[in-house]
Amino acid sequence: MPVSTHALQQMAIYLGIVSGGGCAAMYYLIQQTFAKSEYYKLAIEELKKNDIALDALGAPPLQIRNIKLTNRNNRVDGISARIIIPVCGNKSAGYLHTYCIRDTVQKRWFLQEAILQLLDGQHFSVFSVTKDEDQS
Structure with a gap:
């Protein structure tokens, strides 16, 4: 039994909407995973403590955008x-470049540089392990 062109068009539209929605949901979930991670939170906390960097941004309010997943x-x-x-x-506006390492024994992340x-x-050192060791 032949299928009409109209039915095929409707199926293509439906599948396009479903796959587009699935991609959008996956993108959102990946962003949420990043935002909940310990290494992400450590870097944001240090940025919020740095008055010079916040002043250069004009924060508060500090707005955190989505990470570019293709970078x-x-x-x-x-x-x-x-x-x-x-x-x-x-x-x-700008980018917070962060580097963290994980202690496999303690199963914790430690910020090394932000x-x-x-x-x-302009560049601002928000956090550096060597800077903090010098102050101790």
Whole structure:
């Protein structure tokens, strides 16, 4: 029994909507996984403590954007996490470049470095292990 062109068009539209919705849901869930991760939270906490960086952004309010999933510089494995978090405030926007390592014994992440790079080219060291060791 032949299928009408109209029925095929409706099926194509339906499948397009379902697959598009599935892709959007997957993107949202991946972003939520990043936002709930310990290495992500550590970097954001340090940025919120740094008054100089927040002033350069014009925060508060600090707005944290979605991570670009296609950026090859974002790498996470069981031992280390290097991610670039887009952030913005009222004055400026930029990227928080972070690097964390995981202690496999304690099963905890430790922030090693966080650098805020604004779109105008300014850089701010938000956190560095060597900087904090010098202050101790």
